[in-house]
Amino acid sequence: MYDWNDLPFFLELSRRGRLISAARKLHVDHTTVSRRIAALEKNLNARLFDKSPRGYQLTDAGLRLLPFAEQMEAQSNQLYQEISGKDARLSGTVRLSAPEGLSAHIIAHHLGAFREQHPDIELELMAQSRRTSLSKREADIAITLARPDAGRVIAWKLCDYRLKLYATQDYLDHHPPITGTEDLSAHDFISYIDDLIQLPELRFLDLVIKDPHVVFRSTSVLAQYNAALDGIGLSVIHCFMANQEPRLIPILPEEISINREYWLVVHEDLRQVARVDAVCRFLTRLLKDQRQNMMES
Known part of the structure; x- marks a missing residue:
């Protein structure tokens, strides 16, 4: 025994x-x-x-x-x-896997309220753009770009979000004008590293232009974002990120608009664990409150 x-x-x-x-x-x-x-x-x-x-x-x-x-x-x-007869304070560690842009620009900026409510829960945030295995306990909770179609998991949709094509005014001043999608072939682009893209939902540049002239690639959304701010090319960027930076100008916003989804996924064995449930509730409320910001440009 x-x-x-x-x-x-x-x-x-x-x-x-x-x-x-x-x-x-x-x-x-x-x-x-x-x-x-x-x-x-x-x-x-x-x-x-x-x-x-x-x-x-x-x-x-x-x-x-x-x-x-x-x-x-x-x-x-x-x-x-x-x-x-006393309220047991929720405690312990919860590991969350979430896309990098969402992690850095939304979740990390709203942890104060969660910490005030649950000071003894330690949240570990894995910011990445690859698949996370909940069955192997790489994380307790994952925010994904699509609903999982297999596994002993529970999932629900958090919100939609939008991406558009952006550039800085400095870039636009030093390159040919853009009046239609046909003009994009004369421009430089920022994108992911093709053979390292695990998620089909991240292949959104293919929806904007065929055979783009890519001058910088990175697995990091923040690296792409900062490269765009440095004026080296056009980049497809989350609207909730671009909204915070007035130097980014939307390009052909009526013609180029890509919608995606965020899903919250938790292993069914952990769904009723109190500290995991507390994080799930926090994320659900947070993304509900952010829905308008996620779609604005």
Whole structure:
């Protein structure tokens, strides 16, 4: 029989990925975390973690144990609240994967209110433009550009957003005038690196011009945004980003307008975990409040 007091050590190492980080959160020495994990693995007769240069990664057995441990943690918090009559403060770490532009220009700018309401929840924000595996627990929650069509996940649409073509006045002053889409072939463009695009929803430049003359490519939305501000070319940019920068001028705004969607996705085993639910509610409210900003140009 295993000691269920070992489970908090398992949970924290699964979230942190490193002994020292888990130990710091649990207020113990890292050797204590290592010893408790070893004891749990011995009692369960299963290896729960693989160690690599990137830290500790859950094995298949660890992934199977994780939802049960999280349910026990949630029930423990609920028991305290029901029996003591006190509100259990939500605590712990929640890892969120979200597109870079949304992360930097919307989510990160509205964390103050969330921190005031939930000061003991530590939010880890992975800003990226690749697929995130919730089944492998790369993140607890993901904001995606499309509804997932497989997996044990729960998803709902957060909002629509719009992208348009932008350039600076300095760029326009030093290049041929643009009066129609046929003029775009004489211009320089900023875009993603083609063979590193994982998501078809990011191939929006193809909708603007065939065979564009691309002078700068990056996997980073912020790098593309800053390159456009530096006047090196035309770029398809989120309206909610361009709205904050008066130097960016929309090009053919009535003709070039691309709509996309944001979806919130959470693994079904985590949907009722209190701290995860708190983050889901925060994101849902935030993107609802931002809907007009997402579509304006």
